[in-house]
Amino acid sequence: MSSLFYAADLAEHDDGSLVTVGGKEAHHALVNRLRAGESVMLGDGRGMLADATVESVSTSEIAFRLGEVRREQRPRPEVWLAQSLAKGDRDELAIQAATEVGVSGVIPLQAARSISRWTGPKLDKGVARWMTIVREASKQAIRSWVPDVTTPLAPADLVADGDLVLVLDPRASVRLADAVRAVPDDARRIVLAVGPEGGFSPDEIASLERAGAIPVVLGDTVLRTSTAGPAAIAVANVALGRW
Missing domain, CATH: 3.40.1280.10 (SPOUT methyltransferase, trefoil knot domain)
Incomplete structure (x- = not known):
């Protein structure tokens, strides 16, 4: 896995879902020359994490196909x-x-x-x-x-x-x-x-x-x-x- 992108609504999606992100995340993908078919990771910054495959890339948004979606707990203490x-x-x-x-x-x-x-x-x-x-x-x-x-x-x-x-x-x-x-x-x-x-x-x-x-x-x-x-x-x- 070469990159991590954040999608605020990731917790609302299940395995296999299509998730699109725009704004700064789309710009990040373009700067890194992300291409359809590449494997990345998708998270929400609040514990959710998923393997994902890039479906499409444009100047305004990136579409990801989710693999396994999982939640990681904060370590204690x-x-x-x-x-x-x-x-x-x-x-x-x-x-x-x-x-x-x-x-x-x-x-x-x-x-x-x-x-x-x-x-x-x-x-x-x-x-x-x-x-x-x-x-x-x-x-x-x-x-x-x-x-x-x-x-x-x-x-x-x-x-x-x-x-x-x-x-x-x-x-x-x-x-x-x-x-x-x-x-x-x-x-x-x-x-x-x-x-x-x-x-x-x-x-x-x-x-x-x-x-x-x-x-x-x-x-x-x-x-x-x-x-x-x-x-x-x-x-x-x-x-x-x-x-």
């Missing part, structure tokens, strides 16, 4: 990335790679040391940009679930009932892998919090600990904000037995 806003495209690189390695959702963090700020019109634009990034990265990785993107939070507001929040801190004494292995079976989600350039401030670490978060160290080296999150998700995947 879910692994989320709370990524601090960073200068340049470093935060975008982080969520792109995080999507490819299986993150269930991303939370933009307005950390004290974040140089980038989403205020006014930039807030909605930033969230929309991240939603586009995770959708395109999900297609590249052939994922049945597109990660959720929330509105920005401050680190102090990150801890929620039922969540285990692990804060990456190079000064911590608890190893990330050990913390993940100790996660209770009924945990709803694990949130990995990554600071901006310069990391979280001491006040932020302290407030997170008071709220119940656990500082953890990823390894013996200090990674950039663009690579720490994806690396932490990879470690969590191994510790959870998913990789």
Whole structure:
């Protein structure tokens, strides 16, 4: 299977159905020079996935003949990335790679040391940009679930009932892998919090600990904000037995 395309109404179709998509998905097919008879995959971004064969291609829409239609459940516990806003495209690189390695959702963090700020019109634009990034990265990785993107939070507001929040801190004494292995079976989600350039401030670490978060160290080296999150998700995947 060489490509994944999304059809919002896939859940309404059975094996053997003909499904047509247009808009950006049709443009994607044209850019990739998709031809009738090729085998691809079709999903809805919310767990549905199907083998499909291209029936026809035009400039406005693509028709697919479905093979087996199936539903994939989200893994439990879910692994989320709370990524601090960073200068340049470093935060975008982080969520792109995080999507490819299986993150269930991303939370933009307005950390004290974040140089980038989403205020006014930039807030909605930033969230929309991240939603586009995770959708395109999900297609590249052939994922049945597109990660959720929330509105920005401050680190102090990150801890929620039922969540285990692990804060990456190079000064911590608890190893990330050990913390993940100790996660209770009924945990709803694990949130990995990554600071901006310069990391979280001491006040932020302290407030997170008071709220119940656990500082953890990823390894013996200090990674950039663009690579720490994806690396932490990879470690969590191994510790959870998913990789």
